[in-house]
Amino acid sequence: MKIRNICCIGAGYVGGPTMAVIAQKCPEINVTVVDINKERIAAWNDKNVENIPIYEPGLSDIVAEARDRNLFFSTDVDQAIDKADMIFISVNTPTKTYGIGKGMAADLKFIELCARQIARVAKDDKIVVEKSTLPVRTAQALKNILDNTGNGVNYQILSNPEFLAEGTAVDDLMNPDRVLIGGDIDTAEGEEAIQALVDIYAHWVSKEQILTTNVWSSELSKLTANAFLAQRVSSINAMSELCEKTGADVNEVSRAVGMDSRIGSKFLKSSVGFGGSCFQKDILNLVYIAKSFGLDEVADYWHQVIIMNDHQKKRFAAKIVQTLFNTVSGKKIALLGWAFKKDTNDTRESAAIYVADYLLNEQAEIVVYDPKVTEEQIYADLDYLGTRSEKENRERVTVLKDPYKVCDKAHAIAVLTEWDEFMELDWQKVYKAMLKPAFLFDGRRLLDRKTKEEIGFEFYAIGS
Ligand SMILES: NC(=O)C1=CN([C@@H]2O[C@H](COP(=O)(O)OP(=O)(O)OC[C@H]3O[C@@H](n4cnc5c(N)ncnc54)[C@H](O)[C@@H]3O)[C@@H](O)[C@H]2O)C=CC1
Ligand SMILES: O=C(O)[C@H]1O[C@H](OP(=O)(O)OP(=O)(O)OC[C@H]2O[C@@H](n3ccc(=O)[nH]c3=O)[C@H](O)[C@@H]2O)[C@H](O)[C@@H](O)[C@@H]1O
Numbered sequence: 001m002k003i004r005n006i007c008c009i010g011a012g013y014v015g016g017p018t019m020a021v022i023a024q025k026c027p028e029i030n031v032t033v034v035d036i037n038k039e040r041i042a043a044w045n046d047k048n049v050e051n052i053p054i055y056e057p058g059l060s061d062i063v064a065e066a067r068d069r070n071l072f073f074s075t076d077v078d079q080a081i082d083k084a085d086m087i088f089i090s091v092n093t094p095t096k097t098y099g100i101g102k103g104m105a106a107d108l109k110f111i112e113l114c115a116r117q118i119a120r121v122a123k124d125d126k127i128v129v130e131k132s133t134l135p136v137r138t139a140q141a142l143k144n145i146l147d148n149t150g151n152g153v154n155y156q157i158l159s160n161p162e163f164l165a166e167g168t169a170v171d172d173l174m175n176p177d178r179v180l181i182g183g184d185i186d187t188a189e190g191e192e193a194i195q196a197l198v199d200i201y202a203h204w205v206s207k208e209q210i211l212t213t214n215v216w217s218s219e220l221s222k223l224t225a226n227a228f229l230a231q232r233v234s235s236i237n238a239m240s241e242l243c244e245k246t247g248a249d250v251n252e253v254s255r256a257v258g259m260d261s262r263i264g265s266k267f268l269k270s271s272v273g274f275g276g277s278c279f280q281k282d283i284l285n286l287v288y289i290a291k292s293f294g295l296d297e298v299a300d301y302w303h304q305v306i307i308m309n310d311h312q313k314k315r316f317a318a319k320i321v322q323t324l325f326n327t328v329s330g331k332k333i334a335l336l337g338w339a340f341k342k343d344t345n346d347t348r349e350s351a352a353i354y355v356a357d358y359l360l361n362e363q364a365e366i367v368v369y370d371p372k373v374t375e376e377q378i379y380a381d382l383d384y385l386g387t388r389s390e391k392e393n394r395e396r397v398t399v400l401k402d403p404y405k406v407c408d409k410a411h412a413i414a415v416l417t418e419w420d421e422f423m424e425l426d427w428q429k430v431y432k433a434m435l436k437p438a439f440l441f442d443g444r445r446l447l448d449r450k451t452k453e454e455i456g457f458e459f460y461a462i463g464s
Contacts (some may be wrong), residue, residue, distance in 0.1 A: 013346060036191075123151070125156075128375070168343070222282075234305045329363040335367070337417025343419075369405075
């Protein structure tokens with residue numbers, strides 16, 4: 001089966017970059033990315049391609065090449081569904097904030113709305129691809145909704161989880177470790193649908209790297225991969241605290257451990273805590289699924305990864321307070337970085353939000369610089385926590401576009417995102433403008449201790 005028209009519902013961090021790459025690599029396929037968010041679609045269509053709503057290195061060039069050739073962004077969801085042979089669902093699947101499973105389970109209302117819309121609009125057979133990260137067995141619920149409309153349309157449901165990481169999305173999409181496609185491997189129609197999606201990826205990914213499995217394995221592999229990755233960060237962060245007590249250095253430990261080829265060196269960088277839209281939500285979802293099957297030990301095992309991460313954020317913020325003579329009340333604390341990692345403007349679940357909130361509870365005055373995150377976003381992140389009034393957040397937090405101004409007359413600086421440019425700052429100049437003693441807290445192990453101490457900083461780095 002040859003796919004000619006693709007529709008992707010959801011023009012977010014996954015839908016946008018993924019579809020841009022498919023469109024670039026498959027010029028014979030028309031790809032339409034749709035979203036109910038009008039501003040987001042307008043930004044994807046902005047004449048100046050630098051204004052697309054998601055910052056990812058290399059993405060604007062790909063969009064510039066494919067947009068209006070075979071890549072389209074639109075708010076007309078019905079029309080795109082109607083035209084498509086293959087529909088990717090790439091909508092958000094946040095943690096439920098109400099009702100059964102509140103704070104743990106994935107909220108599938110956006111997924112269900114998509115399924116109902118497809119069922120209402122479709123007039124001919126469709127392949128529906130789960131691109132969003134979903135609880136294992138969601139495909140069954142989707143099929144149930146789609147098959148019960150009685151309009152004679154046949155649907156094949158595939159699971160094709162996305163493994164890209166933000167900040168390296170384009171590179172991850174161009175050179176994936178693997179592409180995973182789950183489908184109904186027991187029927188000819190299922191095999192045909194799987195093959196149609198394999199053929200798309202085969203435009204640029206070698207056949208050996210395209211894995212096909214049953215749907216449930218594919219759905220669960222995505223949650224498993226994120227759980228394992230987050231577990232590594234929590235494992236090294238647990239060691240970072242022990243390092244601080246014993247004189248060991250976490251960077252040396254992670255190097256020594258990572259050179260064991262069975263362990264491997266990636267994802268062993270100690271930090272102020274992992275953030276991002278997915279690790280926490282996907283592990284909580286996994287914990288919820290395990291609990292719902294009565295697997296309490298399995299649930300508790302994975303829950304510990306989140307408990308450790310929360311502890312790491314809190315412990316870093318507490319260290320600032322303790323070091324500043326047990327009070328930061330009225331003191332200016334400069335935060336360098338707000339994004340959850342470098343090279344992205346995404347702030348979802350960023351450790352910076354929680355560190356700032358903790359320090360604000362201790363009555364600190366917070367000043368923030370991040371090269372890619374907007375002032376409105378920073379306030380929105382703090383408001384979302386609901387810890388204090390919106391007015392108070394604006395009074396007590398200042399956002400500036402100049403890192404030197406942010407550090408001017410500060411009692412302490414905390415590095416919360418590992419942006420390269422922080423290494424290049426004129427630290428002598430920063431030191432001069434600060435109040436003394438000048439405290440510098442490196443939550444990312446980004447800065448060189450020796451040179452900072454030579455300048456005169458009181459330097460604290462996580463895990464040493
Ligand atoms: N952000 C990431 O790096 C990764 C995310 N994922 C998964 O991909 C999924 C999407 O994540 P993001 O792209 O980050 O989310 P996002 O929030 O950036 O984008 C989702 C988009 O879907 C739109 N949407 C929701 N319901 C809709 C509907 N009924 N019709 C049309 N549009 C609708 C929203 O307006 C939003 O723009 C999630 O399940 C996430 O877990 C997977 C891998 C990586
Ligand atoms: O499902 C998802 O959303 C994605 O989640 C992560 O990608 P992402 O969250 O974009 O970024 P990561 O590079 O994984 O970083 C996550 C967090 O862990 C932190 N981290 C990562 C690695 C490390 O060694 N130490 C560490 O503290 C980062 O600073 C960041 O806050 C996974 O890496 C992707 O494979 C997955 O597709």
